[in-house]
Amino acid sequence: MDPRYFTLIHVIAAFGVVGSLGAICLGPSEEKKKFASILHGVSLLLLLLVGLHMVFSMDLVKSGGWWHTKILLWLALGVAPVLAKRKVLSPAALVSICLVIAAFATYLGQFKPF
Known part of the structure; x- marks a missing residue:
């Protein structure tokens, strides 16, 4: 299967994770x-499985x-809903932190700096 399909599924799952976090915080x-x-x-399960498949199949x-x-x-990102339900952080702060985490994960996946 073409690696671009796995990349597409991985990106869709990432959108699902971030979008569902927003809905959990602000629903x-x-x-x-x-x-x-x-x-x-x-979405988290799909993100992990497809990501690991890409790492191992592309010999990375x-x-x-x-x-x-x-x-x-x-x-x-998996712990974030627990923080939202227990109201450890404000919803806006939690969503902002999760967006920064997702952006950093995207940076790591694209540039592989280390």
């Missing part, structure tokens, strides 16, 4: 927040520690 009802939580989990395993950092960022 008006519990029913919509529950759907957003399900979307968040499915020995290309540096950038992809290890991306897994740590993935874990941070």
Whole structure:
């Protein structure tokens, strides 16, 4: 299969993660927040599986520690709904932090600096 398809699925899953985080933080009802939580989990799983498939199929395993950092960022995005539900941070701050994390993960994936 063409690697561009995997890249497309990876990007769509990243949009799903960030969009669902916004819905979890700012959603008006519990029913919509529950759907957003399900979307968040499915998108995170898809993001991880497709990302690891691309790393191993393109033989990028020995290309540096950038992809290890991306897994740590993935874990941070996975914890974000818990922070939103417990109101540890304001919704605007949490969404902003998650957008910065997603931007840094994009930078790591594109430029592989280390």
